[in-house]
Amino acid sequence: MRLFIRTTRTLQPTEQGKLFYEGACNVLNAVEEAEAAVNNVTQNPKGSLYIAAPLGIGRRLIAPDVPAFKKDYPLIDIRLRLSDRKIDVMAEGLDVAFFLGTPEDSNLKLRKIADCPRVLCAAPEYIARKGHPKTGEEIVRGDHACLALRFPGATEYRWTLMTEAGPQKYSVAGPYESDDGDVLIGWALNGEGIVMTPVFDVAEHLAAGALVVVADDTPPLPVQLGCLYAHRRHQDPKVRLFIDFMAARMSRKLKK
Secondary structure, three states: OOOOEEEOOOOEEEEHHHHHHHHHHHHHHHHHHHHHHHHHHHHOOEEEEEEEOOOHHHHHHHHHHHHHHHHHHOOOOEEEEEOOOOOOOOOOOOOEEEEEOOOOOOOOOOOOOOOOOOEHHHHHHHHHOHHHOOHHHHHHHOOEEEEEEEEOOOOOOOEEEEOOOOEEEEEOOOOOOEEHHHHHHHHOOOOOOOEEEEHHHHHHHHHHHEEEOOHHHHHOOOOEEEEEEOOHHHHHHHHHHHHHHHHHHHHHHHHH
């Protein structure tokens, strides 16, 4: 299709050329408006973020810093959902889901934040009653009460501990189990058994002597702390800002 009429002295658009020019200008203007809108959102992000996290992470590592994030980005509202159950990020319409362990969903983008050290611990009352095991083997053979973090559908419960021969899995059992880590810590404080948990969950109790580390000759392996988000949503400045902000804060706290 001819867009121009060219002579040795002039260059004039055809009728089709004029229509194409007007359409192209509209496209360029739309692109410029879109770029301006994105730049404005990046500089002044606003809207709601839907965040999920396990109870311990949410209460101790995320919630305390939400006001600081809100102060830096006052137009972003945080909708925080805390639960130790398995989360379906896409089905529940979440922007970011923090986790401990190894997530199964490979369709999501994963960002590792840190490795969290864990401990096995019990109350002095329990140790006085049942003894102070030094290894995972002593826990199993000593018929100790192990407090299990178990979710619906789980068929077995094992602790992976580091031994001289390398990581070793121990099948443990006890009279109590829950899908809420804080409930298990409460039972441990009450002298009901041994709990395996990240150090940040019980740091204050360990410092106060309310809980005591056991099986320290075969400590638990660290657990991965990270977050999941949909690939397309990471392009949203709000998601990127929140992940970067919390990852930096969490890393500093875990190093203390």
